Amino acid sequence: MQQAALDLRKGLLIVYQGRMCTVTYWNILRNDRRQFVQMKVKDLMSGRVQEMKEHGETKYEVLETEKIDLTHSYRDGNDEVFYTAAGEEYRVGHEAAADALLWEGSTYKGLLADGKLVTIELPMSVIGTVTETAPPMKGGGSGTKDAVLSNGVKVRVSLLTAVGDKVRLDPETLEFKERV
Numbered sequence: 001m002q003q004a005a006l007d008l009r010k011g012l013l014i015v016y017q018g019r020m021c022t023v024t025y026w027n028i029l030r031n032d033r034r035q036f037v038q039m040k041v042k043d044l045m046s047g048r049v050q051e052m053k054e055h056g057e058t059k060y061e062v063l064e065t066e067k068i069d070l071t072h073s074y075r076d077g078n079d080e081v082f083y084t085a086a087g088e089e090y091r092v093g094h095e096a097a098a099d100a101l102l103w104e105g106s107t108y109k110g111l112l113a114d115g116k117l118v119t120i121e122l123p124m125s126v127i128g129t130v131t132e133t134a135p136p137m138k139g140g141g142s143g144t145k146d147a148v149l150s151n152g153v154k155v156r157v158s159l160l161t162a163v164g165d166k167v168r169l170d171p172e173t174l175e176f177k178e179r180v
Contacts, residue, residue: 001064005037006056011121013113015061020044022111022119024172029053044119047095063113070110070120072101082110082117090117102151103128103171122171127180128153129166136162144176 008014012023025040035056042049070082070090080097082090090110100108100120109121128149137145137159144156147167155174157167168177 001062002059003062004056005039005054005058005060006035008037008039008060008062013063013065013111013118014041015063016041016043016050020063020113020118021050024049025051028056044096045093047098065118066112067121068110068112069107070117071107072097080120082108082120092117092120096120099171102153104151125168125177126171127166127168128155130157130161130163133157133161133163136160 006028008023008026010023010026014021014023021041021043023039024042027038029036029038037054037056038051039054040049040051068084070084073081073083075081075094076091078094079091080094080101082092084090092110096118097120100122103123103126105123109123110117111119111121128151130147131150133147134145141159143159145159146154147157147161148154153174155169155176157176158179161167161179166180168180169175170177
């Protein structure tokens with residue numbers, strides 16, 4: 001199904017330059033006479049992210065998709081293996097699932113296109129445990145400091161955060177939201 005760039009939204013699966021991509025960022029830019037769409041798309045096979053600015057009327061092929069709940073089982077070569085609650089097995093390339101698998105979860109949202117698993121979506125927010133950071137600063141105000149999480153990801157957290165604290169983050173930007 002063809003859709004104009006103005007009708008696309010974050011999370012849609014499109015064909016861009018012959019490759020299957022997911023829209024990771026979408027924004028409308030206006031000037032006096034025209035509307036443009038600023039987008040970021042992620043190639044599901046290579047994991048490469050590309051930024052672009054398109055005319056609002058530019059057409060893209062949007063793929064029919066379905067979301068399902070999956071549980072991660074194991075890695076087999078370059079494939080990650082997931083199962084549904086009913087026991088159906090789905091495989092996807094490591095690059096398509098790598099971002100989501102950084103964050104431990106009991107279930108993941110899988111995106112199917114034509115009955116085939118093509119990517120694992122990131123949740124709206126993730127929780128990580130701080131394993132390394134400077135000691136908390138009481139009365140430290142609203143500043144931030146460096147920290148390392150149990151999965152090895154480096155982030156900025158509030159000055160009140162201590163080793164062992166759990167923190168909520170935006171998984172795409174790694175922006176600190178709150179201590180939990």
